[in-house]
């Protein structure tokens with residue numbers, strides 16, 4: 001079946017959804033107000049089902065290791081290969097697999113391009129990439145070129161050219177290239193998505209998200225992300241990590257499924273936080289104290305969609321602050337705002353007053369969470385990483401379109417390069433490419449799935 005055959009006719013879909021709901025879901029101007037809340041997998045490319053998914057991991061550091069642990073608990077997943085430039089870490093993770101009573105996975109530890117040998121292996125269906133950002137595209141491209149599906153940590157790519165490369169190779173090879181945006185699966189985000197689908201907020205007009213996380217100690221560590229993440233702050237002034245804040249709200253706005261990011265403006269402030277941290281933590285003469293950074297400590301970007309909706313997305317990782325992803329979704333009937341989580345629904349909430357979002361969880365908890373809470377217990381980032389990995393494997397085993405596809409990976413990741421360009425041009429607006437090549441207009445919105 002061709003990729004286009006999988007795309008349902010959008011008008012037909014909305015009519016069906018309207019009939020199922022017994023209510024109109026289309027505004028006078030044809031804009032969908034409320035997408036179908038019925039259970040429905042994602043629309044778009046699907047590959048033949050795999051009875052079991054044999055996974056080759058590339059990069060098994062902090063986050064890759066956490067995915068391996070999840071996959072050892074996901075039904076139908078088997079870890080058959082492990083690649084890392086650190087042989088001792090690869091051997092440690094290999095032992096976890098053996099301890100979980102799976103066959104010993106093959107190791108690929110002959111340096112930074114040894115993932116190419118892993119991608120050639122006949123014992124791998126899916127290459128799962130949790131390397132530093134500079135390796136995301138080379139690994140995914142090698143995987144798909146050798147006939148494997150690719151899953152990659154975030155962001156999928158750091159330049160527009162690389163975003164296009166992922167799209168072109170995935171389309172040509174007819175393979176999945178999924179960006180593993182775990183925040184799409186966090187419980188508040190999924191509850192809000194469910195509430196959006198139930199129409200509680202009316203038509204969604206505006207959203208906000210960001211990655212606001214004090215990473216100073218991590219960036220200066222002698223291991224893990226300290227070995228590569230700080231270097232990006234020396235060469236790129238942009239929103240370097242947009243997808244955690246943007247992924248969940250993009251789903252609420254039907255991005256690539258009825259709407260798309262059209263253009264962006266971006267502004268970065270001064271770069272002070274890392275210099276100050278180095279001064280406070282390293283002795284006189286330490287090389288860290290003379291490092292030069294270009295990354296503005298706070299970057300704010302605004303995106304306008306083709307349907308005129310607005311999104312604020314920020315990046316703030318070099319200053320002292322508590323964690324936040326902002327998480328605001330606002331419509332014609334009310335809004336949700338995160339950190340702390342609160343809800344206001346006109347006609348339901350006390351006038352002009354927030355309600356705690358806890359009050360909504362029982363009624364609007366996403367069915368994926370109610371189905372899988374006990375399975376997700378103890379997994380990374382409060383359990384959301386397990387749900388993310390579970391969904392990926394389920395879609396591959398059942399031959400379903402994945403929740404996120406290569407166009408989502410490209411559109412969300414494109415913010416890195418576009419914010420860099422806009423910021424360098426006194427915040428001039430820059431256009432998003434249409435990575436879907438028009439398919440955003442006919443692809444049905446994401447539905448509500450179960451475990």
Ligand SMILES: NC(=O)c1ccc[n+]([C@@H]2O[C@H](COP(=O)([O-])OP(=O)(O)OC[C@H]3O[C@@H](n4cnc5c(N)ncnc54)[C@H](O)[C@@H]3O)[C@@H](O)[C@H]2O)c1
Nearest residue numbers: 059060061062063064084085086112130131153154224225
């Ligand atoms: N989704 C999330 O919540 C989340 C959290 C943390 C990190 N991440 C993402 O995960 C990725 C990895 O981050 P991390 O925190 O695990 O970093 P890390 O430094 O702990 O792990 C990276 C691993 O990749 C290995 N590696 C580096 N180059 C390689 C190569 N060419 N081939 C094979 N292995 C290679 C390193 O040895 C290391 O073990 C990044 O993209 C990061 O943005 C996502």
